[in-house]
Amino acid sequence: MGKLIETFVARKEDFIQAVVEHIQLSLLSLLIAILLAIPLAILLTNYKKAAEFVLQITGIFQTIPSLALLGLLIPIIGIGSPPAIVALVIYALFPILQNTYTGLTEIDPSLEEAAEAFGMTKREKLVKFELQLALPYIISGIRTATVMIIGTATLAALIGAGGLGTFILLGIDRNNVYLILIGAISSAVLAVLFNFGIHLLEKATVKRIVAAFMVLLALLVGSFVYTHQEAEQKEITVAGKLGAEPDILINMYKELIEANSDIHVNLKSNFGKTSFLFNALKSGEIDVYPEFTGTVLETFLKDNKNTSNDPREVYEYAREQIKKQENMDYLEPMRYENTYAVAVKRSFAEENGLKTIEDLKKVESQLKAGFTLEFIDREDGYKGLQKLYNLNFDVKSMEPSLRYQAINNRDVNVVDAYSTDSELKQYDLVILKDNKRLFPPYQGAPLLKAETLEKYPELKELLQPLVGKITEEEMSEMNYLVNVEQKDPATVAHDYLVEHKMLEK
The missing domain is CATH 3.40.190.120 (Osmoprotection protein (prox); domain 2)
Structure with missing residues (x-):
């Protein structure tokens, strides 16, 4: 327990950010699902055959594995929050739609006749009578959807959308059970809290529920305004792949840039796998990330004609071709090869x-x-x-x-x-030993869009101290400090820069 608390305290700032991201994703998805499902259910009460078809389709969507659904959405929507929100809405639709439809269609016909006898209009009957009677069903569906959304939202971290899943992924990557527990327990606690809060609305009036809905909407908008305040005049986002090494490198980038310029660096560590970062760079969601020469050749270039295994020749070819193909700049590499x-x-x-x-x-x-x-x-x-x-x-x-x-x-x-x-x-x-030389050289270097370097030309000089630096032994030792001795990547990065006179204490 002591180690768990120690890990939590050390990462409290990351934890707060992850909780806010998780709540934003979950709440926004839930509100969208409610706005779609309840009106649709009301409409379908007049079209029984269409209702059966729609319910079957939404039910089928729930059988699609969440990872597969995210994978299908990425080519269409991209990465980050948008595909995560779409996937969560799709999963939330069925329980809300089914329960609302069931609640409205199970009302005793004699009560319907009584409402009409009192002279209620169709709209009055719906708002004051039918929705009130169906409310327990509707709230039950929303509760089910909420728990499902909060649990599934942990997968959003796989596509760079953040949330508590980042702790789980980081824990798996670094074999740190305490990080996994922080992410899993926090997600479960959030689900319980939201479930209990919605349960309190089961006996409320429709007006009070609408008022609660508006309060939630205001809080959600406020949280987005707070976390997306107008950035400083000069700001870039530097991201890294999953793992200790990318985390160390991007912290080095941050320190070198901020110590020698007025550019503020927003870090996105453990952002995801190779394809996610490259697509995020292309879309402008991030500005810089460390990439390896061999990966550029083998993964990104559509027509790789390189036949050399010489590190310098491989880098120059990769730099030239990625510039032609994607209009990206590939700065000078470090010394070590993470092949x-x-x-x-x-x-x-x-x-x-x-x-x-x-x-x-x-x-x-x-x-x-x-x-x-x-x-x-x-x-x-x-x-x-x-x-x-x-x-x-x-x-x-x-x-x-x-x-x-x-x-x-x-x-x-x-x-x-x-x-x-x-x-x-x-x-x-x-x-x-790779005696037939299958693996090409893998030297790490900053990859960024040409327009980013045009906007901030000083980046090239700011990151110059790392060119030709860091041996394989040094990088391996730094990775060991993070993965095995559980040291903070930012601290490890800072200590290296200070030790090698790239940064003052």
Whole structure:
């Protein structure tokens, strides 16, 4: 419990931001779903056949896995909050629509006749009589939708929409159960609080419910105004992928920029996977993020004709082509290469005489691999191992941090890795030599849109101190400090900059 509290206190500012983001996502989605579902249910009471069809369609939407739905929405809407809100609204529609429709159609016909006998107009009958009688059903549907939305909203972190899911993802990535607990417990508490608050409205009048609705709407608008106040005259958003290393790098960018200019840096750490950041950069949601030369070649370029494995030639080719294709500027890289690697336990390598990737052929029948989805699908990943090394073995797809736990527990005996991963040291793994040179150089460098550099040309000079700096050993050690010793990435980044005279204390 003490460690949980310590972790919470250390990240209280991030926690507050995550809670606000989670409430904004959940409330906005719920209010939109209510505004859509209740009027639709009222309309459908006059069209029974159409009602059956609509209810079936909305019910089918709920069977679509949330990750699949988010994946389908990304090409259409992009990343961040919009696709998350659309997905949450889709999930919330069915319980509200079904319960409202049921409540309105289950009213005793004799009561309907009595209302008409009192001379009520159709509108008066709906507002003063039918909705009041159906209220318990409607509130029950809203309660169900609310719990569902708050729980599902944790997945919004996967597409850069923030919320409490960022704590869960970060905890999984860093094998930190306390971060996972903070995210999961907070989400559950929010669901309970909202559920209880809505329960209190079950016996309220329609007018009071509308008043509560307006208060919630005002609070929501106010929170968005507060968190989206007009930015300072000079502000950029720097984002990083999931993991300790990107988090360290973007904190270095922030310190160097803010210490030597009047530009304010808004950080978005653990923003998501490669494709999410690249799409966010293209859409202007973020301004800068650290990317690797090999990734630019293998993932972003539509017509990669590079045949060199020389780090300098690869960088220059990547810089030239990404400029032509996307009008993006790729600043000078750091020294280290965080290239892909294939790793095994040291004991397994010694038992089987494994020194190179090619040596895996002699133990191919024994191999069980834990690879990330990205590595499995890349030409410079498992596909390349199959083509260049003629290797085929049992492969399980895993999240990055989970594959290390799997090899440590001997559930798998070979994993993909990055050459600077702290887990190599932590779990006593050895990298097998890429003797056929499958993996291209992977040097990290800031990637940004050309218009951002035109607006802030000083960025190139501000980030210049990192050019050609940081060795693989230094990066691996910094990753170890964050992942294993649980040090704050901002502190690790600051200490490195001070130690190497790039920044004053």
